[in-house]
Every structure is written in C-alpha cells, then in structure tokens.
Amino acid sequence: EDQVTQSPEALRLQEGESSSLNCSxxxxxxxxxFWYRQDPGKGPEFxxxxxxxxxxKEKERLKATLTKKESFLHITAPKPEDSATYLCAxxxxxxxxxxxIWGLGTSLAVNP
Amino acid sequence: DTGVSQDPxxxxxxxxxxxxxxxxxxxxxxxxYWYRQTLGQGPEFLTYFQNEAQLEKSRLLSDRFSAExxxxxxxxxxxQRTEQGDSAMYLCASSLITTDTQxxxxxxxxxxx
Numbered sequence: 001e002d003q004v005t006q007s008p009e010a011l012r013l014q015e016g017e018s019s020s021l022n023c024s025x026x027x028x029x030x031x032x033x034f035w036y037r038q039d040p041g042k043g044p045e046f047x048x049x050x051x052x053x054x055x056x057k058e059k060e061r062l063k064a065t066l067t068k069k070e071s072f073l074h075i076t077a078p079k080p081e082d083s084a085t086y087l088c089a090x091x092x093x094x095x096x097x098x099x100x101i102w103g104l105g106t107s108l109a110v111n112p
Numbered sequence: 113d114t115g116v117s118q119d120p121x122x123x124x125x126x127x128x129x130x131x132x133x134x135x136x137x138x139x140x141x142x143x144x145y146w147y148r149q150t151l152g153q154g155p156e157f158l159t160y161f162q163n164e165a166q167l168e169k170s171r172l173l174s175d176r177f178s179a180e181x182x183x184x185x186x187x188x189x190x191x192q193r194t195e196q197g198d199s200a201m202y203l204c205a206s207s208l209i210t211t212d213t214q215x216x217x218x219x220x221x222x223x224x225x
Contacts (some may be wrong), residue, residue, distance in 0.1 A: 004154075031212060041201075042219065043116075043118075043153070043217050043218045044203070044216045045216070046215055087154055087157075097159040097168045098207065099158075100145075
C-alpha cells in the first residue's frame, strides 16, 4: 500500500536556527513527490515537485531533496513567517489518476 | 490567473440537511480534484475529473456524496443527509493534463451540528 510518513510531527525553532523535515515514502513506482505549505484554515500552497532521486529544488530559504526512499525539506535561517504546517505527498506512476497520497505534516513554529 | 476559488468558504448545517459546494479551477486546467481534510490529518482523496468525465471516486466515499463537472469548467460537490462525521475542510485542486502539480483552493469548512 502506498504510504507517506513525515517526521517530526512538530518542530519549534528559534529564528535563524536551520533544520530539516523528513518525508519517507513507499509507493509502487514514484511519479512525483510534492511539498506543500499550509497555513491554518487555508488550502495547501504548492512549494516543490521532485521526480527522481538526486533531484534538488530551492526557493528562498527552502531546499527540497529526494532519494529513492525519502525526501528532506531543509529550512535555512528560518523566519517567523515560515511558521506553518509542511505537507509531503506522492503520486504513483501506475494508472491515469494523479491523486496525491499525503503524510500528516510537520507543524513548524519559528520563534522570533 | 486568479487561482482556484471555492464557495462558500464556511458552511454550518444541521444533521440531515443537504449541502452543495462549488469549485472554480484555474482556467484551462483540465483536471479537477476534490479532497477532504480533518484537523491534524493530510488531505484525503475523494474524486477526480478530467474535463467533464468523473474518472475515479474513492471507495471510502459514501453514496451520499456526489460530484459533477457539467461543462468541464466548474465543479460541484453535494453531500446529502449530512452527518456529524462529514465535518471537515473540503478542498478542490486543479491541474493541467501535461503537468502533475495540483493547485489548491482555499477550501470550504463544513460544520455539521
């Protein structure tokens, strides 16, 4: 069964304190792995898509990496406005349905 | 490009009532998805359209749920005879056929009393 596990469940950082979030996955053929940011009461906001092991994407203070079994979201020198829940999702290669299979998310709080 | 929009943003209803939500995808996006999310969980897939065709519906989805996308543009999700367990955030997402990235709307928060 396709599955996504994120860790830690919650993370509290001081402003400027870099860290990484983990997303482990099992899927019957990976089409793509996605990172989203979600603020309370809002829909997920797209961050990155990764397709193959070794791929990296960067955006401002965020960098996403992918291996055959997991992905990391590295946050460099975070600011309070980076506080949110970060969700990881995968798409399986099989079939035409592009539905996303989600982890439970990591709740990040950045203190000033 | 105004993004995916959903209406209403919030809905409070009594158990047993029917509710209908609307989603307007990003224009020219062929694919449209509905998800449901409860507190502390990731979104759960409900159903998916390619143009006007509903191609897949989650086996977890009760017969009380129905979705349409009559002209391949906006979509509606109806829940009949609502139950307290239906309380959740209902999310709509859209994408192009040529890409895999889904863009989400702000969601409709349903509360069933």
